[in-house]
Amino acid sequence: MKKAVSILAVAVTMFWGTGSGIAGETIKVGFVDTYTGPATTFTNDVLDGFKMAAEKINEKGGVLGKKITYVTRDDKFKPDIGLTMAKELILKENVDLLVGTINSATALAVSDLCKKEKIPFLVTFSKSDKITGSMGHRYVFSMNENTEMAGRATAKALAKKPYVKYWIAGDDYEYGHAIANGVFDHLKTLNPKVQLLGQSWWKVGETDFTPYITQILAAKPDFVIVATGGGGMVNFQKAAQSTGFNKKVPFYQHTAIELSTLSPQGPNAPEGVYGTANYLFYFPATKENKAFVEEFRKAYNRYPKSGALYGYMTARFIAKSYEKAGKIDKEKFIDAMEGMTLDSPVGKMEMRACDHQVTLPMFFGVTKKSAQYDFLTATDVVSVPGKDYMPSCAEIAKTRAK
Amino acid sequence: MDFASNLFSAGTLSQILVGLSRTTILFIVSSGMSLILGVLRIPNVAHGSLYMIGAFAAWSVIQFLGGGLFAFLAAMIVAPMIVAAVGFVLERGFFSYLYEREHLMLLLLTFSFALILGDLVKIVWGPEYRSVTVPAFFQGSAEIFGLPLPWYNLFLLLVGPCIAVFLWLVINRTNLGKIARAAAVDGEMVGAVGINTGWVFAFTFVLGSFLAGLGGALIAPMVNISLGMDHSLIMETFLIVIIGGLGNMWGALLGSLIFGLTQSLGILVWPQFGIAFPYLAVVAVLVVRPRGLLSSTW
Numbered sequence: 001m002k003k004a005v006s007i008l009a010v011a012v013t014m015f016w017g018t019g020s021g022i023a024g025e026t027i028k029v030g031f032v033d034t035y036t037g038p039a040t041t042f043t044n045d046v047l048d049g050f051k052m053a054a055e056k057i058n059e060k061g062g063v064l065g066k067k068i069t070y071v072t073r074d075d076k077f078k079p080d081i082g083l084t085m086a087k088e089l090i091l092k093e094n095v096d097l098l099v100g101t102i103n104s105a106t107a108l109a110v111s112d113l114c115k116k117e118k119i120p121f122l123v124t125f126s127k128s129d130k131i132t133g134s135m136g137h138r139y140v141f142s143m144n145e146n147t148e149m150a151g152r153a154t155a156k157a158l159a160k161k162p163y164v165k166y167w168i169a170g171d172d173y174e175y176g177h178a179i180a181n182g183v184f185d186h187l188k189t190l191n192p193k194v195q196l197l198g199q200s201w202w203k204v205g206e207t208d209f210t211p212y213i214t215q216i217l218a219a220k221p222d223f224v225i226v227a228t229g230g231g232g233m234v235n236f237q238k239a240a241q242s243t244g245f246n247k248k249v250p251f252y253q254h255t256a257i258e259l260s261t262l263s264p265q266g267p268n269a270p271e272g273v274y275g276t277a278n279y280l281f282y283f284p285a286t287k288e289n290k291a292f293v294e295e296f297r298k299a300y301n302r303y304p305k306s307g308a309l310y311g312y313m314t315a316r317f318i319a320k321s322y323e324k325a326g327k328i329d330k331e332k333f334i335d336a337m338e339g340m341t342l343d344s345p346v347g348k349m350e351m352r353a354c355d356h357q358v359t360l361p362m363f364f365g366v367t368k369k370s371a372q373y374d375f376l377t378a379t380d381v382v383s384v385p386g387k388d389y390m391p392s393c394a395e396i397a398k399t400r401a402k
Numbered sequence: 403m404d405f406a407s408n409l410f411s412a413g414t415l416s417q418i419l420v421g422l423s424r425t426t427i428l429f430i431v432s433s434g435m436s437l438i439l440g441v442l443r444i445p446n447v448a449h450g451s452l453y454m455i456g457a458f459a460a461w462s463v464i465q466f467l468g469g470g471l472f473a474f475l476a477a478m479i480v481a482p483m484i485v486a487a488v489g490f491v492l493e494r495g496f497f498s499y500l501y502e503r504e505h506l507m508l509l510l511l512t513f514s515f516a517l518i519l520g521d522l523v524k525i526v527w528g529p530e531y532r533s534v535t536v537p538a539f540f541q542g543s544a545e546i547f548g549l550p551l552p553w554y555n556l557f558l559l560l561v562g563p564c565i566a567v568f569l570w571l572v573i574n575r576t577n578l579g580k581i582a583r584a585a586a587v588d589g590e591m592v593g594a595v596g597i598n599t600g601w602v603f604a605f606t607f608v609l610g611s612f613l614a615g616l617g618g619a620l621i622a623p624m625v626n627i628s629l630g631m632d633h634s635l636i637m638e639t640f641l642i643v644i645i646g647g648l649g650n651m652w653g654a655l656l657g658s659l660i661f662g663l664t665q666s667l668g669i670l671v672w673p674q675f676g677i678a679f680p681y682l683a684v685v686a687v688l689v690v691r692p693r694g695l696l697s698s699t700w
Contacts, residue, residue, distance in 0.1 A: 038628045040529045172677065200673035205634045207625040208427075211420045211666035214549050215673055218413035231531060234626040242536055242552040242624070243543050264626065268535040 026069045030095030032085045032110060035074040038231050039102045041260050042307045046124045049311030052299050063319045075106055082106035090117050096328060099314060104128035111140040120333055124310045132357040134399045138334060141356040144310045145278050150254045151182020153362040153389035154276050157382060159190035163223035165197045167216055170227025172201040179254050180227035197221045209239035217248055224251035233261045237270050246270040257365045257378035259305045269376045273367040279306040280363055283381045292345035313344050354393035359386035413670055416549040421666030423555035426562030427621050429658035432642040433569060433651055434613030440649025441586045441606040447512040450636030451519035452485050452611050456618025457627045458523055459484045461532045474537040482615035489611025493604050524629055531628035569651060582606050645687040647694030656695050
């Protein structure tokens with residue numbers, strides 16, 4: 001047994017050792033993210049977006065004469081594996097900073113580790129508001145929106161609508177409840193007339209939504225907030241399409257208008273579904289966005305999704321911050337990151353100094369069949385500027401003090 | 403919340419019909435598992451993986467034939483056949499060597515195949531999820547007291563009884579079925595009268611796999627086909643087989659009915675905790691009849 005363990009240990013070390021370079025010659029970024037399972041629809045775009053930006057920076061001579069390199073580790077969507085991988089990247093690979101992950105529990109665990117090890121950690125897809133909220137600290141940064149922000153942005157858009165009787169339905173886990181509460185609580189403060197008619201919660205991975213849908217229809221709400229995540233997004237939309245749910249009651253899902261939700265369904269996705277997203281490759285139709293889409297398509301032969309924007313901007317924020325810091329130093333890097341503003345395909349993005357939360361616009365729109373693409377796209381898109389839907393620095397300070 | 407008025411509302415009938423269409427899928431998959439459990443005595447943990455392969459294979463067939471009603475119907479036949487072939491290889495290549503060993507061995511082997519098949523699916527079809535659209539013929543929904551019931555669910559309501567009748571015929575009216583039933587009761591005796599039980603077992607396993615594949619193919623248009631869809635189902639299937647009576651086909655039907663209906667009616671009564679109802683029903687059944695509702699072949 002002992003022998004087997006030691007052989008295994010040697011094998012593992014050899015396997016891990018292959019990726020290590022000599023520290024100091026390059027800027028080494030360690031990725032801990034989910035690279036197996038359904039989450040890859042989102043995470044591969046983060047990595048590809050990052051690669052695209054890093055390659056361009058390296059071609060121009062890198063940052064302070066050093067090239068940006070990266071190593072990846074698969075956390076298999078499990079926090080314990082993610083934490084082990086993060087430790088390994090810090091201790092053995094000597095990475096300068098960590099980037100990842102799509103699993104909020106993993107992100108919080110790695111964030112805690114980075115706080116102790118004093119390593120900067122840039123979160124690229126986790127949506128828990130705790131990351132930069134109640135559990136935020138000097139070493140963690142969020143490169144995407146969170147449930148609190150999505151809730152506020154949506155509430156802002158919905159408050160202008162005439163709906164009164166709301167129904168909440170969703171995946172029975174942290175993300176589902178966080179999104180649903182985020183939207184409804186803020187909606188209630190913006191428009192005190194709204195009332196909650198009832199709620200339905202199903203287990204994560206539920207396959208048949210028809211019984212839930214008929215029940216909701218029987219209750220006759222004006223509007224339904226559907227809090228599904230991951231695979232549940234497509235499953236629910238399919239059920240909505242086959243029951244005609246979307247034609248009877250308008251409903252909202254965060255990321256409903258995103259490419260990752262709409263493209264697998266082709267032209268048969270339900271129309272008239274309200275959704276929010278941080279990125280749409282066709283909106284805004286600015287020169288910057290078009291150039292980004294063009295470049296991404298040339299490199300990977302597909303349209304970029306939100307993840308691509310997060311990954312791309314993460315690489316650019318890293319490069320710019322080291323440049324500003326003037327040397328490869330973790331503390332100086334953080335000081336440089338704070339308050340940094342960069343142009344992005346969707347307009348200016350700012351790394352807010354008080355909570356390390358990136359400020360970026362949120363798009364609110366409705367799904368509609370498209371003449372141009374073989375999948376649905378969003379129409380009537382409203383851009384909610386970042387500053388309009390972020391909790392204020394004072395609010396964050398209050399949450400952190402608790 | 404007023405539970406009673408919820409239960410006797412206009413939604414009840416449509417909710418029952420929706421529950422019955424869910425029952426169809428559960429019955430098709432769990433009858434296959436029950437068959438294998440009854441005759442071969444294998445608690446096949448890999449049954450869920452076969453169901454998942456059925457769904458992925460249906461996607462491939464529909465892609466290959468370019469969509470439409472014909473492609474869809476072809477997929478409903480070809481995909482289960484592919485799964486049946488996988489089942490044949492599993493039974494002849496691996497399981498058949500372990501019948502003399504303890505059940506635990508077989509259980510472990512099926513568990514390892516659940517993992518292996520899961521990875522094979524990832525290698526063949528990739529980690530991203532796939533989606534099959536309902537053919538135009540089944541799109542849209544019927545109105546029942548003003549509430550929608552998708553045509554596809556109605557189609558499932560037709561398929562369910564057909565499969566039940568088909569299984570009844572195979573088991574009760576064919577020689578092979580009779581031998582399989584006899585082998586379930588006393589395999590040794592069947593062998594002693596000169597019947598090659600090995601092939602009876604192979605046939606049963608292939609039929610069980612076919613049913614798993616059919617369940618996967620039928621559910622494909624309703625869900626997104628993804629890795630992990632096996633896990634959620636295998637749990638329910640085992641519970642259904644247990645409350646119905648191990649190895650009893652009609653027990654599987656009864657168990658599926660209980661599961662499907664308590665879920666859809668539970669949602670009607672108390673939507674926030676709809677998930678809990680089927681499991682409460684399982685507990686209730688097991689308290690009253692610990693060996694299942696119908697007689698077990700074990």
